[in-house]
Amino acid sequence: MRSDVVALLTDFGLHDWFVGAMKAVVLSTNPKVSIIDLSHEVPRHNVAAASFALLACYRYLPTQTITAVVVDPGVGTERRILAAESASRLFVAPDNGVLSRMLDREGYDRLVSVENDAYFLTPVSSTFHGRDIFAPVAGHLSLGLDMADLGVEVTAYERLETPSPRIEDDLLVSSVQWIDSFGNLITDCPVEMVDDLEKRWGRHLTISGTEEGRGRNIKIVSSYETVGPGGLLAIRGSSGYLEISVRGRSAAESLGLVVGDRVELGKV
Amino acid sequence: MRSDVVALLTDFGLHDWFVGAMKAVVLSTNPKVSIIDLSHEVPRHNVAAASFALLACYRYLPTQTITAVVVDPGVGTERRILAAESASRLFVAPDNGVLSRMLDREGYDRLVSVENDAYFLTPVSSTFHGRDIFAPVAGHLSLGLDMADLGVEVTAYERLETPSPRIEDDLLVSSVQWIDSFGNLITDCPVEMVDDLEKRWGRHLTISGTEEGRGRNIKIVSSYETVGPGGLLAIRGSSGYLEISVRGRSAAESLGLVVGDRVELGKV
Amino acid sequence: MRSDVVALLTDFGLHDWFVGAMKAVVLSTNPKVSIIDLSHEVPRHNVAAASFALLACYRYLPTQTITAVVVDPGVGTERRILAAESASRLFVAPDNGVLSRMLDREGYDRLVSVENDAYFLTPVSSTFHGRDIFAPVAGHLSLGLDMADLGVEVTAYERLETPSPRIEDDLLVSSVQWIDSFGNLITDCPVEMVDDLEKRWGRHLTISGTEEGRGRNIKIVSSYETVGPGGLLAIRGSSGYLEISVRGRSAAESLGLVVGDRVELGKV
Numbered sequence: 077m078r079s080d081v082v083a084l085l086t087d088f089g090l091h092d093w094f095v096g097a098m099k100a101v102v103l104s105t106n107p108k109v110s111i112i113d114l115s116h117e118v119p120r121h122n123v124a125a126a127s128f129a130l131l132a133c134y135r136y137l138p139t140q141t142i143t144a145v146v147v148d149p150g151v152g153t154e155r156r157i158l159a160a161e162s163a164s165r166l167f168v169a170p171d172n173g174v175l176s177r178m179l180d181r182e183g184y185d186r187l188v189s190v191e192n193d194a195y196f197l198t199p200v201s202s203t204f205h206g207r208d209i210f211a212p213v214a215g216h217l218s219l220g221l222d223m224a225d226l227g228v229e230v231t232a233y234e235r236l237e238t239p240s241p242r243i244e245d246d247l248l249v250s251s252v253q254w255i256d257s258f259g260n261l262i263t264d265c266p267v268e269m270v271d272d273l274e275k276r277w278g279r280h281l282t283i284s285g286t287e288e289g290r291g292r293n294i295k296i297v298s299s300y301e302t303v304g305p306g307g308l309l310a311i312r313g314s315s316g317y318l319e320i321s322v323r324g325r326s327a328a329e330s331l332g333l334v335v336g337d338r339v340e341l342g343k344v
Numbered sequence: 345m346r347s348d349v350v351a352l353l354t355d356f357g358l359h360d361w362f363v364g365a366m367k368a369v370v371l372s373t374n375p376k377v378s379i380i381d382l383s384h385e386v387p388r389h390n391v392a393a394a395s396f397a398l399l400a401c402y403r404y405l406p407t408q409t410i411t412a413v414v415v416d417p418g419v420g421t422e423r424r425i426l427a428a429e430s431a432s433r434l435f436v437a438p439d440n441g442v443l444s445r446m447l448d449r450e451g452y453d454r455l456v457s458v459e460n461d462a463y464f465l466t467p468v469s470s471t472f473h474g475r476d477i478f479a480p481v482a483g484h485l486s487l488g489l490d491m492a493d494l495g496v497e498v499t500a501y502e503r504l505e506t507p508s509p510r511i512e513d514d515l516l517v518s519s520v521q522w523i524d525s526f527g528n529l530i531t532d533c534p535v536e537m538v539d540d541l542e543k544r545w546g547r548h549l550t551i552s553g554t555e556e557g558r559g560r561n562i563k564i565v566s567s568y569e570t571v572g573p574g575g576l577l578a579i580r581g582s583s584g585y586l587e588i589s590v591r592g593r594s595a596a597e598s599l600g601l602v603v604g605d606r607v608e609l610g611k612v
Numbered sequence: 613m614r615s616d617v618v619a620l621l622t623d624f625g626l627h628d629w630f631v632g633a634m635k636a637v638v639l640s641t642n643p644k645v646s647i648i649d650l651s652h653e654v655p656r657h658n659v660a661a662a663s664f665a666l667l668a669c670y671r672y673l674p675t676q677t678i679t680a681v682v683v684d685p686g687v688g689t690e691r692r693i694l695a696a697e698s699a700s701r702l703f704v705a706p707d708n709g710v711l712s713r714m715l716d717r718e719g720y721d722r723l724v725s726v727e728n729d730a731y732f733l734t735p736v737s738s739t740f741h742g743r744d745i746f747a748p749v750a751g752h753l754s755l756g757l758d759m760a761d762l763g764v765e766v767t768a769y770e771r772l773e774t775p776s777p778r779i780e781d782d783l784l785v786s787s788v789q790w791i792d793s794f795g796n797l798i799t800d801c802p803v804e805m806v807d808d809l810e811k812r813w814g815r816h817l818t819i820s821g822t823e824e825g826r827g828r829n830i831k832i833v834s835s836y837e838t839v840g841p842g843g844l845l846a847i848r849g850s851s852g853y854l855e856i857s858v859r860g861r862s863a864a865e866s867l868g869l870v871v872g873d874r875v876e877l878g879k880v
Contacts, residue, residue: 080375083368089793090358090626093669096650100619100672103646107616107674110371110378110646114364120794133361136368136475138375152835202835204850207672257357258388299420299470314472348643351636358626378639378646382632401629404636404743406643525625526656567688567738582740 077166078220081110083143085130086206087118094204098144098211101197105215112137121149123174124236125335128253128264131177132315137165142217144210145169152202157190157209158233159223166223168213170205173236180235191227241265248273248341250318252333259326263339265318270296270310277343283308283320284340285333292331293344294320310341345434346488349378351411353398354474355386362472366412366479369465373483380405389417391442392504393603396521396532399445400583405433410485412478413437420470425458425477426501427491434491436481438473441504448503459495509533516541516609518586520601527594531607533586538564538578545611551576551588552608553601560599561612562588578609613702614756617646619679621666622742623654630740634680634747637733641751648673657685659710660772661871664789664800667713668851673701678753680746681705688738693726693745694769695759702759704749706741709772716771727763777801784809784877786854788869795862799875801854806832806846813879819844819856820876821869828867829880830856846877 082102088094095116102111114133118126126147137143148155148170156171162182168190169175190209193200195216197208213226241250241264250265273281279296295303296310303309305324313319320339322330333339350370356362363384370379382401386394394415405411416423416438424439430450436458437443458477461468463484465476481494509518509532518533541549547564563571564578571577573592581587588607590598601607618638624630631652638647650669654662662683673679684691684706692707698718704726705711726745729736731752733744749762777786777800786801809817815832831839832846839845841860849855856875858866869875 081371083364085361085364090649091651091653091793092790093621093651093665094792096619096621096648097669097672099648100650100669100674100677103617103648104672104674107646110375112364112367112371113358114368115359115361117359129361133365133368136365136372138368138372141368153837201850203847207850254360256362257359301421311471314469314475349639351632353629353632378643380632380635380639381626382636383627383629385627397629401633401636404633404640406636406640409636522628524630525627569689579739582737582743 077140077161077217079109079140079142079166079218081112081138081141082214082218083112083114083137083141084116084146085114085118085126085143086116086146087120087122087126088116088146088206090116094206097207101207101211102215105212106218109215109218114143118147119335121147122335123147123149123172124238125254127174127177127236130174131181132254132262132317134165134178134182139164142166142168142214144214145174146206146210147174148172148205151205159188159190159213159217159226160184160233161186161223166217168210168217171234173234176233176235179233186223187230187233188223189227189230192225195221195226241269243269243273246343250339252335252337252339253317255328255335259322259328261320261327261331261333261339262313262315263318263320267312267316267318270312270318273341280344281310281341282344284342285331285337294341345408345429345485347377347408347410347434347486349380349406349409350482350486351380351382351405351409352384352414353382353386353394353411354384354414355388355390355394356384356414356474358384362474365475369475369479370483373480374486377483377486380409382411386415387603389415390603391415391417391440392506393522395442395445395504396530398442399449400522400530400585402433402446402450407432408434410434410436410482412482413442414474414478415442416440416473419473427456427458427481427485427494428452428501429454429491434485436478436485439502441502444501444503447501454491455498455501456491457495457498460493463489463494509537511537511540514611518607520603520605520607521585523596523603527590527596529588529595529599529601529607530581530583531586531588535580535584535586538580538586541609548612549578549609550612552610553599553605562609613676613697613753615645615676615678615702615754617648617674617677618750618754619648619650619673619677620652620682621650621654621662621679622652622682623656623658623662624652624682624742626652630742633743637743637747638751641748642754645751645754648677650679654683655871657683658871659683659685659708660774661790663710663713663772664798666710667717668790668798668853670701670714670718675700676702678702678704678750680750681710682742682746683710684708684741687741695724695726695749695753695762696720696769697722697759702753704746704753707770709770712769712771715769722759723766723769724759725763725766728761731757731762777805779805779808782879786875788871788873788875789853791864791871795858795864797856797863797867797869797875798849798851799854799856803848803852803854806848806854809877816880817846817877818880820878821867821873830877
């Protein structure tokens with residue numbers, strides 16, 4: 077699967093030369109490829125947040141894109157590195173669950189344990205596999221390298237131990253997956269479940285999370301303008317998931333919620 | 345007007361995958377295009393600041409560049425989307441005034457109201473037109489799509505209600521348009537007006553703004569080294585506008601000024 | 613030396629349109645080139661830090677890459693601009709020492725004082741040579757311009773007045789060169805010197821820096837997991853230099869050290 081595009085998703089930030097070094101290695105391997113930065117601001121070592129970010133945007137990548145996801149708290153330990161081929165795209169990442177939500181939805185044609193160091197830089201550092209393994213492997217895959225050359229085929233990948241969003245009795249139970257730079261809380265509740273919720277209980281609900289938010293009223297709306305400044309709202313987000321917002325303010329600060337926190341919506 | 349380059353100017357920040365998703369869509373549409381990030385750190389929803397940023401840098405873009413400006417507080421409402429063709433470049437943006445300063449100076453050959461959803465993603469979200477409308481439209485324009493295929497031609501664009509810089513009696517009245525990451529205050533006073541000022545009143549002036557800065561002395565200089573550390577100076581900025589700086593410190597903090605604030609320079 | 617890649621290393625940050633304007637000029641000059649951002653977050657005007665960042669990553673750039681380093685506190689003064697050709701890459705930067713560590717190690721085939729304004733933008737601003745000189749010169753070099761066309765050949769470059777890391781009596785004396793976004797302290801002590809240290813004194817050492825860190829115990833390890841959370845460790849970093857870390861925390865904050873500070877490791 078030759079590709080014109082390599083995409084990167086990391087927790088490296090842009091302060092240092094780390095992302096630049098990864099791009100340098102990708103372009104050293106394949107000078108013709110375009111590189112897309114999905115984000116480099118995944119909360120550090122937060123595999124679940126990275127897994128969600130990938131889920132939220134991978135469908136917009138050009139078909140055949142090679143995506144390297146480097147959120148890798150186990151770098152330097154014996155964790156496996158996974159290459160995964162779906163019907164339309166390739167991914168390479170530590171096998172720590174970071175690909176699992178995307179693979180659960182997208183399915184896969186092949187999974188390979190990346191072990192062939194002929195495609196790594198020499199020597200491989202113990203702390204920067206992004207530069208020494210993920211970047212050159214992504215570059216070689218973009219040149220059309222067959223995944224089978226990277227290592228042995230495997231049949232399973234690590235999954236995250238995160239509870240699924242669900243409706244329990246009179247409550248929707250979901251959790252905060254990402255807080256965007258505006259302070260909007262992106263949950264794991266798919267918009268289809270929001271449709272269901274609205275049919276059952278209407279658009280006026282209550283929200284419970286940490287103490288600050290317990291029992292506040294919230295309205296499911298289709299645009300921010302529907303509520304006044306400072307108003308709390310639930311909206312079908314552009315990524316396909318329910319988002320909690322406060323108009324003109326940070327919902328994360330208003331409600332005192334962080335990534336991983338539980339959010340419940342219920343009948344008034 | 346086929347183009348090799350798409351430029352992006354937004355207020356999305358780089359924390360999330362939003363800019364990455366826009367690039368993914370641009371490259372899905374036209375895999376051969378190069379993408380330039382002008383800035384993604386426009387102060388949120390600040391159309392006037394975005395309008396000035398565009399004015400400050402558009403002339404350096406390659407001719408034929410397609411520029412998408414997405415600072416769009418009205419996203420999801422009935423605001424119009426504008427495509428504009430000047431002699432040498434194309435722009436697509438919400439019709440909220442963000443293109444107006446550039447168009448006032450550059451002029452235009454054609455304006456079109458972008459309405460043809462054949463060039464949008466399906467479905468179009470209510471909150472992320474950057475990904476669903478601006479990115480694919482920019483991509484199609486870069487492939488050579490005729491603007492006429494996007495919608496009906498229109499004859500006017502929204503303007504900002506910002507006062508123009510002017511000399512009133514013994515005062516130059518201007519306003520802060522942008523604060524750069526060093527804390528320099530970039531005003532809307534063009535350098536030609538600074539020449540005029542200097543001829544009238546010399547290089548030693550007073551500056552008034554908020555209380556903190558009222559009545560302080562300031563000198564028009566041609567390099568920072570002309571004043572000592574902590575010294576207040578006015579300089580003809582690289583963007584073609586008067587800038588107020590404090591050597592080695594943030595002028596914004598020293599003077600207590602923010603984007604939009606009025607700045608007056610007068611005779612000593 | 614025609615090139616497909618231009619790399620940028622600056623202290624401009626990504627808040628403003630400055631880096632975008634540089635890229636616009638590079639692509640106006642050579643529309644086919646790919647641009648790598650090494651970092652734009654060099655501490656402002658910190659030539660020594662930029663010099664180290666370049667040293668840490670230049671070897672990963674594709675051969676023939678043109679790298680523009682714009683950390684230039686002397687912009688607008690009479691400082692020289694240097695173009696340097698090594699066996700495999702080209703560099704253009706102010707002659708303020710920012711290239712010196714790389715050139716000391718890499719050597720060079722030719723040095724030229726960049727003076728031919730036929731390759732600059734017109735007019736050249738006094739404050740933004742990144743856009744008006746470095747970007748177009750890098751673009752022209754990537755098109756294959758001979759360095760000799762840029763100016764006269766010179767035989768020396770400015771060096772930094774920074775002490776070299778050394779072993780004095782019972783102490784390794786080094787200094788902090790860079791603090792990464794995780795708070796790890798990257799020193800100028802090459803990993804070969806760490807090998808030497810370990811042979812002499814073993815893996816258990818003491819560290820002295822500012823008061824906060826004086827006399828604390830530190831262990832040379834090969835992976836972070838070797839120490840417990842909050843533990844202080846020394847590790848051979850991915851850039852080829854000794855790094856001081858605190859597991860799960862910022863070593864910079866824990867030890868109260870900033871870029872340029874002296875760090876001493878000694879026998880227990």
